[in-house]
Amino acid sequence: VLAAYEEAVKCGYSGARAGRLHTPHGVFDTPMFMPVGTQATVKAVSPRELKEMGAQIILSNTYHLYLRPGTELVAEAGGLHRFMDWDGGILTDSGGFQVFSLGPLRKITEEGAAFRSHIDGSTQFLSPEIAIKAQMNLGADIIMAFDECIPYPAEYQYAKLSTERTTRWAERSQKAHTRSGQALFAIVQGGMYQDLRRVSANDLVSLDFPGYGIGGLSVGEPKPVMYEMLEQTVPLLPENKPRYLMGVGTPDCLVEAVRYGIDMFDCVFPTRVARNGTAMTKSGRLVVKNAAYAKDFLPIDENCGCYACQNFSRAYIRHLLKADEIFGLRLTTIHNLYFLLDFTKKMRQAILEDRFLSFREEFLAQYCK
Ligand SMILES: CC#C[C@H]1NC(N)=Nc2cc3[nH]c(NC)nc3cc21
Numbered sequence: 586v587l588a589a590y591e592e593a594v595k596c597g598y599s600g601a602r603a604g605r606l607h608t609p610h611g612v613f614d615t616p617m618f619m620p621v622g623t624q625a626t627v628k629a630v631s632p633r634e635l636k637e638m639g640a641q642i643i644l645s646n647t648y649h650l651y652l653r654p655g656t657e658l659v660a661e662a663g664g665l666h667r668f669m670d671w672d673g674g675i676l677t678d679s680g681g682f683q684v685f686s687l688g689p690l691r692k693i694t695e696e697g698a699a700f701r702s703h704i705d706g707s708t709q710f711l712s713p714e715i716a717i718k719a720q721m722n723l724g725a726d727i728i729m730a731f732d733e734c735i736p737y738p739a740e741y742q743y744a745k746l747s748t749e750r751t752t753r754w755a756e757r758s759q760k761a762h763t764r765s766g767q768a769l770f771a772i773v774q775g776g777m778y779q780d781l782r783r784v785s786a787n788d789l790v791s792l793d794f795p796g797y798g799i800g801g802l803s804v805g806e807p808k809p810v811m812y813e814m815l816e817q818t819v820p821l822l823p824e825n826k827p828r829y830l831m832g833v834g835t836p837d838c839l840v841e842a843v844r845y846g847i848d849m850f851d852c853v854f855p856t857r858v859a860r861n862g863t864a865m866t867k868s869g870r871l872v873v874k875n876a877a878y879a880k881d882f883l884p885i886d887e888n889c890g891c892y893a894c895q896n897f898s899r900a901y902i903r904h905l906l907k908a909d910e911i912f913g914l915r916l917t918t919i920h921n922l923y924f925l926l927d928f929t930k931k932m933r934q935a936i937l938e939d940r941f942l943s944f945r946e947e948f949l950a951q952y953c954k
Pocket residue numbers: 678679680681682683729730732733734735736772774799800801802803804831832833
């Protein structure tokens with residue numbers, strides 16, 4: 586039950602694999618894309634629409650919910666599933682990344698991170714113990730250890746000390762985690778240093794977690810560097826445990842990461858670009874707002890099975906976006922989420938039929954970032 590992972594099929598010539606993730610809210614297929622619902626909602630879409638498009642696990646952020654409305658309040662409401670009426674899987678991030686990327690940082694000590702709330706400027710403090718207690722209150726199926734995020738770029742010495750602290754904090758997260766039926770994943774750090782990545786992975790594996798996140802990639806480094814880090818790190822993680830590449834990403838990154846053996850992804854990209862009128866297609870991005878589509882009565886993608894493509898034209902969606910109609914954002918968001926969910930389903934099918942490498946070749950040949 587603890588996010589037990591059973592590997593169904595391993596693709597011969599790469600690390601790609603298709604598996605199933607067991608959680609208290611169901612058994613879910615991997616590779617999987619998790620729509621981001623930072624503040625207990627996936628922006629502009631309802632839980633019913635998420636179900637309809639095939640979403641299995643969604644992500645929420647402890648940092649945001651801790652600051653507002655408060656994780657105790659969510660616990661009193663019956664937990665995050667009840668609060669947002671979502672009966673699928675939920676993964677919560679620990680706040681480690683957001684503390685470093687959102688709140689004006691005050692001070693990091695061995696104890697934890699002091700910061701100012703980006704909402705009201707109040708002084709706040711997160712530690713492994715506080716972040717784990719907050720996540721137990723939220724009641725997600727999978728929760729993340731509280732880590733210290735290495736900025737990019739970072740000096741070797743700084744990256745080394747920070748990675749070692751993340752491992753100590755992972756152990757403290759483990760000790761603070763007392764909720765059964767809920768899986769705690771560790772987060773592999775190490776910046777862009779292969780040796781630190783290997784040390785981080787080995788140290789966390791010896792602490793024995795039910796799954797492993799990989800953090801600090803896709804932060805602006807050249808893609809070959811990201812793939813090099815994956816090649817060095819993923820093989821050190823147990824084959825029978827899920828690997829989650831945090832915050833990634835675009836379809837080309839997904840297909841490469843799956844090739845190296847990544848099972849789970851989350852990314853704000855599809856929902857974020859949808860809100861400025863950009864649709865994702867297998868040939869790259871389509872800016873529906875462009876004048877070129879004013880009289881284009883075809884759907885965004887004729888082969889797409891989503892609600893937007895089945896019922897509406899580019900001209901109509903462009904009209905809504907130009908008129909600042911909320912329904913326009915809803916349609917581009919529905920399409921982008923469906924596109925990524927369907928893409929991971931296609932990758933899984935290709936792995937099961939042992940044709941993943943040709944699937945990857947064909948996709949990359951057609952897709953331009
Ligand atoms: C360094 C580090 C780290 C990771 N630590 C935690 N707790 N969450 C993350 C969320 C992310 N989103 C993105 N987007 C590119 N990268 C992420 C990295 C992390």
